[in-house]
Amino acid sequence: MTLTRKHIWILTTIVGISGLNQGLLLPLIALLLEEKGVSSTVNGLHATGVYIGILFASLFMEAPLRKYGFRPLILGGGLTVTLCLLSFPLWDSLLFWFLLRFLIGIGDQTLHFATQTWITAYSPAGSRGKIISLYGLFFGIGFAVGPFFLPLLAIHSALPFLVSAALSLAAILTIFLLENQYPEKSGIETYTIRSTLVRFKKVLALAWAPLLPAFGYGVLEASLNSNFPVYGLRIGLEVEKISLILPAFSIGGIVFQLPLGIMSDKYGRRKVLLTVFALGTVLLWIMGMAETSFLALFFCFFLFGMLLGSAYSLSLAFMTDSIPKQFLPAGNLLSGVCFSFGSISGPLICGAFIQYFQSFSYFHFLSLFLLAIFLGLAKKPAPKPESVQK
DSSP: OOOOHHHHHHHHHHHHHHHHHHHHHHHHHHHHHHHTTOOHHHHHHHHHHHHHHHHHHHTTSHHHHHHHOHHHHHHHHHHHHHHHHHHGGGOOOHHHHHHHHHHHHHHHHHHHHHHHHHHHHHSOGGGHHHHHHHHHHHHHHHHHHGGGGGGGGGTOTTHHHHHHHHHHHHHHHGGGGSOOOOOOOOSOOOOOHHHHHHHHHHHHHHHHHHHHHHHHHHHHHHHHHHTHHHHHHHTTOOHHHHHHHHHHHHHHHHHHHHHHHHHHHHHOHHHHHHHHHHHHHHHHHHHHHSTTOHHHHHHHHHHHHHHHTTHHHHHHHHHHHHSOGGGHHHHHHHHHHHHHHHHHHHHHHHHHHHHHOTTSOHHHHHHHHHHHHHHHHHHSOOOOGGGSOO
């Protein structure tokens, strides 16, 4: 079976609303905690609750998916997020909110794992890049739209949560328009944490290179949003200019998400990924030499978003090409794990670099990081799925 237009639009719409929730929740909670006098360090650590939830859920997702199918997991994940959003206004507690963020991480991982696996498992190889890019495009648009709901705080502090929960529920209920389906069977009857880890090892042996861009994108997205504002202030940029520069990356990613996916269908995922990471490495080095110029940084951030804003969706498509279908659930879980590790480690490593290596440009450091990923992609082409012992 292949995906119909109905499948694509419903699944991408659900993912788009999920992106909106994430795009709203990050700055919303950060602002509310800042107003309460919570330190920036605690504020940043608090945000890791989502990623910890994602990593925790990754160990337990494969068995429920194979037993119950795609639709129940999407519904369960979406309802978990909705209930958590409704719960934020109930109790103003730092620990309670961290627990809710942890549960949102579990819900988001469940939803994204099921939608990603459904899309990757049933999309035809000839248009897989285009379809997965649509997935990334809708998430990116939702993530970019999310912060526009922040002014609702002026009406009531609970209103952004309530509106986000209502949109989430409305999107999730559309899943009932699709019949439930299941991933391809692997011939394994029992699924435990140990067996999941064994399949993780097999996927890594096959697709370690295709998973590198997912990790890289996690580092870039989290670091640019967390570390660049701090670095920008230290090199003399004004807050207003920083707030204009940052969205340029997201806008660039939205603009070029679909074209890069189509190009990867035509020319191959590896070639496109090598090209964008090579150009991104050069562009970051140029940014380091022109980092005090607002116009240069704004333009470069936009170009950088055009190049690397599709890294996760291209990584997903490349991974799907590189492993047998029965390993796709484990592969999709690992993609989320790699992204989460990048999102957690990126701000920590880059923050330490900014603090202890003040004579070296932050952008040059990121450039070297992208170069390392480029070399990893160039070192060894992904093996053919047919070569794997099942």
